[in-house]
Amino acid sequence: MYTKLSLLFLFYVLSVSCLQAQKSFVTRNGQISFVATNDDDVSAVNNEVASRITNNGQITFSLLIKSFFFQYAEMQDHFNSDYLQSNTYPRSDFKGNITNIQSVNFSKNGIYPVTVQGNLTLHGITKPITVPGTIEVADNKIIAKARFILVLSDFNIHADRVAKKVAIQFNCTCQ
Amino acid sequence: MKKTLKYFLILVVVVAIAATGFVVYVYNKPHRNVAKEKAVTLTAEQLYHAFKDNEQQANQLYLDKAIELTGRIAQIATNQQGQTVIDFNTADSMVTINCTFKNKPANIKVGDSVHFKGICTGYIPDMNVVMNNGILVE
Numbered sequence: 001m002y003t004k005l006s007l008l009f010l011f012y013v014l015s016v017s018c019l020q021a022q023k024s025f026v027t028r029n030g031q032i033s034f035v036a037t038n039d040d041d042v043s044a045v046n047n048e049v050a051s052r053i054t055n056n057g058q059i060t061f062s063l064l065i066k067s068f069f070f071q072y073a074e075m076q077d078h079f080n081s082d083y084l085q086s087n088t089y090p091r092s093d094f095k096g097n098i099t100n101i102q103s104v105n106f107s108k109n110g111i112y113p114v115t116v117q118g119n120l121t122l123h124g125i126t127k128p129i130t131v132p133g134t135i136e137v138a139d140n141k142i143i144a145k146a147r148f149i150l151v152l153s154d155f156n157i158h159a160d161r162v163a164k165k166v167a168i169q170f171n172c173t174c175q
Numbered sequence: 176m177k178k179t180l181k182y183f184l185i186l187v188v189v190v191a192i193a194a195t196g197f198v199v200y201v202y203n204k205p206h207r208n209v210a211k212e213k214a215v216t217l218t219a220e221q222l223y224h225a226f227k228d229n230e231q232q233a234n235q236l237y238l239d240k241a242i243e244l245t246g247r248i249a250q251i252a253t254n255q256q257g258q259t260v261i262d263f264n265t266a267d268s269m270v271t272i273n274c275t276f277k278n279k280p281a282n283i284k285v286g287d288s289v290h291f292k293g294i295c296t297g298y299i300p301d302m303n304v305v306m307n308n309g310i311l312v313e
Contacts, residue, residue: 028262028273028303029254047254048273050302064305066239066296073206090234090297173255 023055023106025142030172032063036163037149042075044068051172053135053144057101059116061172062093083152083159084123092122096129104135111136116146122155133170146170207294209277209308212241214292219246219263219272226298227267234297243292243312244272248285261291262303273303280311 030049036042046068051061065086070076080086096118098104104112117130133146147169152159215237217225222244225233246263249271254260259279263272274291283289293309 028271029252029260029275031255045256047256047258048275048296048305048307050299062299062302064297064299066294067305067307069307072202072204074201074204076206087234087238090238091299171255 021055025053025055025174027051027172027174030061030170030174032061032171033169034150034166035169037165037167038163041072042163042166044070044076044079049172051144051174053098053142053172053174055101055104055106057098058096059098059118059144060093060095061170062091064091066090078162083157083162089122089124092120094118094120094129098135104137106137106142109137109139123157125155127154141173141175143173144170145172207308209241209292209294210310214241214243216243216245219244220265222272222295222304223265223267223270226304227270230298230300237295238297240295241292242295242306243290244274244306245290246272246288248283248287248289251283251285261289263291269301271303273305274309275305275307276309276311277307278310283311 028050029047030051031045031047032049033045034043046063048067049061049063051059053059065084066080068076068079070079096116098114099117100115104114112135114133114135115130116133118128119126120129129148131146131148133144136143136145147167150166150168152164152166222237222242225236244263248261249264250262252260252262254275259276261274261276261283263274265271274293276293290312291306291309292312293306296305296307298304
């Protein structure tokens with residue numbers, strides 16, 4: 001009887017400490033921007049990216065296509081209606097893992113190089129991606145950054161007249 | 176012959192003017208001005224429930240539309256580009272209505288009841304409904 005109880009107690013203590021050990025860093029106003037690799041004028045920024053990163057390496061982000069702001073309103077209209085069909089596909093989601101999370105020390109300030117692997121859903125298409133980035137630990141917040149190239153046709157986006165590839169910049173300060 | 180050349184030159188000039196006009200139009204077309212748009216009036220709670228209950232239907236109703244939201248400011252923050260963002264709480268403690276201002280608003284504080292007019296860009300489940308391009312209205 002005592003063994004059972006003490007086992008139960010041990011299990012309880014372990015599960016509580018596990019819950020405490022996992023820490024989430026969240027933002028609702030992270031930033032993702034992109035620029036066409038062939039034309040600097042084709043660029044936009046989204047300041048309403050929701051992202052969650054946990055200290056065991058899970059990373060997710062979601063953004064709304066209509067939240068991308070272009071300098072040129074006409075471009076923004078074409079982007080939404082002709083290329084991304086944002087009424088049909090209003091959101092893009094990413095779910096993945098930091099594959100070398102053990103090299104990030106969340107209790108020591110610094111910039112740690114990481115590799116992120118996961119699935120990106122964009123324009124109704126889901127594809128695995130692997131991108132290099134950094135995690136900066138700065139007191140009680142973390143700043144996640146990554147830059148990578150996306151080939152638009154991989155996601156069935158046909159904007160050949162404007163751009164075939166875009167450079168994506170991910171920059172999220174999570175607390 | 177001279178006449179044909181003259182017409183040809185006139186045609187070239189006309190095409191050049193039209194092309195210039197088109198480029199000027201494309202580069203100068205103004206962004207939406209929420210202040211001048213007619214808005215749907217809702218409470219923060221109503222907007223949240225619309226998306227929570229049926230995202231697809233709410234997208235059809237509210238996506239890209241000007242909405243005037245009434246609610247109490249739960250949080251004031253600044254985004255990474257320096258714009259002011261306010262949050263309205265909803266019945267779900269996980270979900271907020273995240274509202275970004277176009278220009279810095281005058282004197283607002285947490286707890287104030289305000290009318291925020293902006294454009295709804297959509298819903299991120301378990302996170303927030305997003306509004307941007309916002310202004311305060313009386």
